């Protein structure tokens with residue numbers, strides 16, 4: 001496993017590498033860029049002479065989290081997608097087996113790991129996790145546990161994995177409202193103890209307080225409504241007389257963490273500051289932890305020494321109501337642009353309820 005530069009994790013684990021594009025957020029995929037520009041030319045790399053679209057599973061990497069001495073936040077498959085259509089269910093079973101093994105093998109403190117799984121393929125994630133796989137995971141957990149505590153691990157995983165583990169976090173990437181409308185409902189329907197979204201690269205305004213129904217309506221309600229995915233609250237469009245004027249359902253499934261970031265790289269698209277502020281404000285008003293990862297290539301103001309001459313670009317339309325003006329963005333580069341939003345660094349994490 002490698003120490004990660006990504007600020008919301010400690011380390012990365014790559015049992016699957018390679019991917020194919022699924023939406024606008026993938027257009028300038030950073031992993032593809034790194035592979036094409038650097039690693040595919042390095043004879044020592046697993047990417048040597050290989051296209052990014054060549055999706056491979058790496059059984060030889062499966063045991064890496066079990067060998068770590070300290071508990072870590074582990075980002076699973078940063079250069080691929082665990083739920084890519086070319087990854088067989090059997091292999092995903094092995095990955096989950098290793099995670100469960102770590103969470104119940106009390107060796108080297110690895111039961112303190114947190115696994116962060118982020119996908120752009122929530123349909124498959126939902127389908128996979130909606131079937132009972134406890135027995136398969138328990139078998140894999142014993143296998144990868146190296147025969148250590150075999151009976152204890154088998155029973156623990158068999159019985160405990162019928163409920164999602166609070167240290168296995170599931171997330172989806174979203175870049176604009178349309179994609180949020182498509183992917184977030186699938187995430188909310190997936191069994192998980194902790195759900196998050198990564199809005200990076202953020203390419204448009206997103207309202208999470210008022211998602212149109214998109215199949216999120218509680219089963220027992222007939223009328224249309226909207227869903228506040230940060231509070232787990234559904235609000236009926238009109239009062240239904242059958243429900244004695246109660247137009248709100250509370251304590252429904254919700255998001256537990258939000259990560260936001262702009263795009264990096266040569267062809268990066270600018271992120272309107274109002275899109276970020278709006279998501280920050282939505283999190284503040286609902287108490288959901290907000291993590292601002294970076295501005296990306298384009299900063300809202302020139303953030304560096306005036307000796308640099310910056311290219312500017314007109315801000316994209318904010319998509320938010322007036323009076324937000326359009327203004328310009330400055331090409332400061334990811335490092336100089338930094339990760340301060342209105343003078344504050346936002347790096348909140350969710351609390352783990354064990």
Ligand code: SF4
Pocket residue numbers: 019020021022023025026029030031032078079080081120
């Ligand atoms: S899903 Fe992620 S890794 Fe795959 S192409 Fe899109 S951005 Fe790249």
